[in-house]
Amino acid sequence: MPEGYVPLRKTEHHAVLAQSLSNNGDVTTQRSPAQNNTSSATARVASQLSDTYYVDNFNYLIKFVTRHYQHLLTADELKFCHTYDSLSNTAQQTYVRLASRSTDLLRTAKLHYPEIENISDGINELNSIGFVSKEVEFSSEECASLFTRAELKSVLGLSSSQFDPACINPDAFTTPDLFGDSPLTRLLANDSIIAVHHKELIVAFRLLFFGNLHQDFSSFVLRDLGLRQYENYKIDSDTVLFQEREQLAAHLHYYQCAELFDSACEQGIDGLQELHTLLPQPLQYDKTLDRRLDTFKNRIARQLERLEALDIAAQIYSQTTRPPARERLARIQAKSGNTDSALTLCKAIQALPLDTDELDFANTFGARLAKKAQQCFTSPARHAPPESTLQLHAGNLSVEFSVALHYAKTGKCYYLENSLLNGIFGLAFWDIIFAPVSGVFFHPFQHQPTDFYESEFTISREQMIRQRLQQIDNGQLQQIVNSHHYQKKGLRNPLVNWQWLKPHTLSLALKRIPKQDWQAIFKLMLSDIRNYRSGQPDLIYFPDDGGYELIEVKAPGDRLQKNQLRWMHFFNEQRMSHSVVHVEWIE
DNA sequence: ACCGACGATG
DNA sequence: TTCACACAATCAA
C-alpha cells in the first residue's frame, strides 16, 4: 500500500557525524551541534520551567483567542472560556492536565500529578460544571483499550495466549459471574473512569493561534526550555489570521477530512470519491485554505490513479491549479490516447508555468508526445553535463564519501549536498526572510514566514532583495554571511542546517566562488525556492590550485534526477565548474 | 531478561 | 511527522 504509510519512529538516536575530509587524507569526525557555544543566540539554554507552566501556557492561549477572536467564537466557546476563568486553581490545573492526555476516557488510578494538591477536588469541581464526567457510559471496545491485556485476561478468565481484545463479546464486561460480580466491577474495584469534555474546543483554539494543527503546547515548552529557538521577528498584530467564522470552520473541516484519508484509501475508489465530496468549499479570500484543499485533492486524485480510476482522478485534478495537477492531468490524457489535449495542456503550461517542475515536465513530456504524433512542439535543448568515471575500491564508506576522499588528495572536498548553497542563501538573506512584511508572522513559534514558498515571497521583498544583491556586488557577501552566522547561530531558519555548516567551509566557499556566481545562485533560488532548495550536487571540491567544482556522484545504476539536472543546466549557463562522477567499483 | 513502540513529561 | 535521495522493478519502444 503506497499511501497510508506507517511512520516508524527511531528511538535509537545515532549521533550525527559531520565528516570533513582534508587533503592529508584524514577523516575527522565531529560531533554536533556544539553545546558550549559562546555566540549570542545560544547563550540561553536549559532554563527551568515554573511549576505552573502548563496552566500558564493554557491561560495564554485562552487569553489570546478571547482577545483577538471574540467575535468569531461561538456561544459554547465563549462560555467555556468564561467558565474556565472562574475555576479554582486546582480545577484549572486538573483540567489542563486531563485535557493534555491523548484519550478522552481516563482511569483515575492512572493519574499521578504530585503538584496538584487534591486532584479529586479538582475532578469534582470539573464534574459539577460539565468539564468532565464521573459517570461515563462506554463501549466494550473502549473498555478494552482502557485496561492492559494482563488485566483483561485475568478478569475475563481468558488466559489463552492468543487473546485478542478486538473480539471481546460486547456483553463480556457486564455479564455477572458466579459470585454476582461483573468483570467491569472488578476492574473498577480500586479505580474509576472519567471522560474529559470540550477538547475539540481546544483544537479550534490551537488552530486560531497557530494557524495549523501540527503545532501544540509543546512549542511553548520547547521554546521555554531553550530547545527550539526562534528568530525574534516582529509579529504583525494588525492582520489577523482568520476573518470569518466560516473560515475557521472550513479549516477544521479540512483537518477532519485529512484524518480520514487512510481509511478512505482502504475503502478504494468509492471511499476516496466520497472523501472528495466531503471536503469544504474554498473561500475566495483564503489562500491558505486553497493551498490545503488543493494539495489534499491532488493526493486523493493520485491515489485514484493508482486504483486506475483515471476519469475520476482527471476530474479532481482539473479542479485544482496547484502543481502537479496539470502534469498528472496531461499524463492521464496521454495515457488514455488523448494526445491532442495532452499536447495542448503542455503548451498551456509552457506559456504560464506555475513552477519550475511543471515547466520542465511540459518541455520534456510535450516533446516526446509531439515526436510520437509527428507534430510541432518547441522546447529548449537539454544540457548534458560533463561526465567522468572514477574507479574506486569498495569500502565501508558511502559512494559520496569515497569520492570525497579521493578528491581530498588534491584539495578539500565536502559532502554537503543541499546544506551548502541553501545555508549560505539562508544566511545571506536572513534579515530579509524574517523582515516584517505584513501578514506573514502571526505567533512566536514560526521558523519561516507564511509566504516563504509562495511566488509572492520575492515580490513582497523586492526592494530589500535588490539592495542585498547590490551589496553583494560591492563585495559585502562574506561580511553579511559571517555576521549572521555569528549572531543567529542556533536560531531556526528554513534553509540553514547549523550542524553541517562549519565556519571554515563557509569562508572557503565564499572565498573561492566569485560574487557573480553567488548572485546568480541567489536569483535562481529566489525564482522558485521550493524547487531549487533540492537537487544541489553532492560534493564541493576546492583544489589546492584554487577554484572550485560542484560534483554530483553517481554509483553504478544511479542516474541524474530531474532537479539535479536543473542545477547542472544552470551551472552550465552560468559557466560554473560542475560535473557528474560515475563510480565503478573494483574488486 | 531484553527489545521496541509509545505516551507523558518538562 | 517528514524530506530528499538512492535504488529496484516495470514497461515500452
Add this chain to the structure above:
DNA sequence: GATTGTGTGTCTCATCGTCGGTTG
C-alpha cells in the same frame, strides 16, 4: 529511457516508565 514505488539516512528535545511481545 521513463515512470513508479520502495527503502534509507537524517531530522525531529531528551528521558523515563509502561506495555506487549520475543527470547533465553
